[in-house]
Amino acid sequence: MQNFLDMRTIIFVSGITSLILFACMLYIRRKQRTYEGFIYWIFAALVNSTGLFLLSLRDILPDFLTIIAGNTFIIFSVVLISAGLSRFAGVRPYSKFYSLLMLLFVALYSYFTYFHPVFIYRSFVFYSFQALLCIVT
Known part of the structure; x- marks a missing residue:
């Protein structure tokens, strides 16, 4: 009973849930008028x-x-949510900042995957970038 659900299965089902959310939001976008930034969230x-x-x-x-x-891709989805919130609030998204952030993320994540492979460091990078994006938003 220790391995009731495999982590890959949980992640896969979460992906299906996000795909269903995408389809529902796209349907809403086509059927009724939405607000500024909604397309980013889709x-x-x-x-x-x-x-x-x-x-x-x-x-x-x-x-x-x-x-x-x-x-x-997961970090980029947080960038898109942040950009959508900026558009919703009537503020221009920080496009250059987001681009720099994504390049830095890929560089650090690649480094801690191939050159210094420590999972805890990759986790720290991932959650730090998510937190930074939430703070900036």
């Missing part, structure tokens, strides 16, 4: 589901796709 759900699907395929696909690309 694509955030799609990008998040892509990242989660890649994470769930760890040890099946190459590490670059499952570790680097998967987590980058």
